[in-house]
Amino acid sequence: MDHAGRTASSRAQMLSAEEIVSLHRRVMPEFCERIILRYNILRHVSYAQPIGRRALAQSLGESERHVRREENIxxxxxxxxxxxxxxxxxxxxxxxxxxxxxxxxxxxxxxxxEGLLQQEFGLRQAIVIAGDSDEDEAVKREMARVGACVLRDAISDGDVVAVCGGTTMAELAAHTVPAPGKRNVVVVPARGSLGEDVEKQADTVAALLAKKLGGAYRILNLPDDLGCELAASVAEEPRIREVLDTIKQSRIVVHGVGTAVEMARRRNISPSEIDEIVGLGAVGEAFGFYFDRDGKVVYTTSSLGLRLTDLSAVNTVMCVGGGSSKGHALAAVLYNGFPHIVVTDEGAARAALVAVGDPE
Incomplete structure (x- = not known):
């Protein structure tokens, strides 16, 4: 082999995975599109199997003829x-x-x-799932599966894990791989429950997650929208006080993220109050606190459970949520500084970075 050949060979051996992918994108963009489509097909089949070709095509937004061709391959x-x-x-x-x-x-x-999110928001770890869960339900399930894996790896014996409610949290619990045996872990709801959909309430999510982890659970059995006086009174009841004390011992907290208006409606806040919240500049919500674009708390609701001031003593706070429609909300929550880890999707990550003035 001549010198030019040896140099080319050495160069090929030194190419990183990122460089190879960059070459693929430049020389064969259609190859990349085809790979992504086949990945999406496999991902959808994984979460919905067995699935018919027509249903698969509809969920992908592709023609049935196109899906049939890829399916045959x-x-x-x-x-x-x-x-x-x-x-x-x-x-x-x-x-x-x-x-x-x-x-x-x-x-x-x-x-x-992931690197940009970590740098912009000072995160310990950022994980971004390809796609946008606003457009593809399989992306939300993949985000939940990855979040469940991160949570499982973070848990140690003796831990108390607090989890919030919501669609993504329910998916996370559902996609947690069952433990082979019992573990010395206690799972609790981070707050009271919201809404009428029992499967998505924090108590239900905590119970399911505990069973998957092989641990125990404690539940509040209380709504999150109690008034100040009632919440203070209920908190003195011995069983509730015991659960609240356990919640305060949480070493790991897992929560989702919602837009300010979405979460205000879930709390049955009156239209006039919602207008007030929006007027204050709120774009995102977590733990009953409403944040503006700079991560500043502009509105608070009363409830039982964890407060923002409690999170400074928590070893790991993990935010799991996505969808491009929640980009501003995600940026606001992350700017407040309490999450250490975020698991999100491409749609939310790009929107969050645009929201803070980073054009990527």
């Missing part, structure tokens, strides 16, 4: 199996899906977004 590759009840992942498809997710992350630049 994936079936020939041994990654999916097609039966009378629909499409399922094969064992090889399950094995390759998570590695493929890492590669797709490189294609869409989630690693760069």
């Amino acid at each position: 994936l079936r020939t590759a041994g990654l999916v199996v097609v039966g009378s009840d629909g499409i399922r992942l094969s064992k090889d498809g399950e094995d390759i899906l998570w590695d493929l997710g890492e590669y797709v992350g490189l294609l869409v630049g989630t690693g760069r977004l």
Whole structure:
């Protein structure tokens, strides 16, 4: 081999994964689009299997003919199996899906977004899932699955884990891999419960998560929108006081993120009060506190459970939530400085960075 050949060979060996992906994007952009589409197909099948081709095409926003072509390729590759009840992942498809997710992350630049989020908001760790959960339900499920993995790795024996309610938290509990045995872990609701959908309430999420982790749980069985006087009175009841004391011992807290208006409505706040909250500049909410674009608390609701002042003593506070519509809310909550870890999606990450003036 001549010198030029040896130099080219050495250069090829030194190319990083990011550089290889960059070459793919420049030379074969259609290749990247096809990879992302096939990843999305595998991801949707993983969470909805068995799923029919028509339902799969509708969830992806693609034509059934297009999906059929990609399905045939994936079936020939041994990654999916097609039966009378629909499409399922094969064992090889399950094995390759998570590695493929890492590669797709490189294609869409989630690693760069993670670095920007950590730098902008002073986070210990940021994890960004490819896609936008506002547009794709599978992205929310993937975000919840990854959040569950991060939580599982953070837990030690003897820990008290406080979890909030909401759609994403319910998904996180549902996607937590069951522990093989019992663990010395207690799961509690971080706050009282909101809304009429029992499956999404903090008490229910705490109970399910505890069962998945092999631990115990304590619940409040109280709404989050109690008035100040009633909340103070109820807090003196022995059983409630015991649960509240346990909540204050939390070493790990997991919460979602909501827009100010969305969360105010869930709390049944009157339209006039919602107008007041919006007028104060609130864009995001967590733990009953409403934040403006700079992360400043501009409005507070009374309830039982964790307060912002309690979070300074918590070892790990993890925020899990996404969707481009929540970008400003996510930025506001992260700017307040209490979350250490964020698990979000590409849509929310990009919107949050734009909200703080970072064009990426």
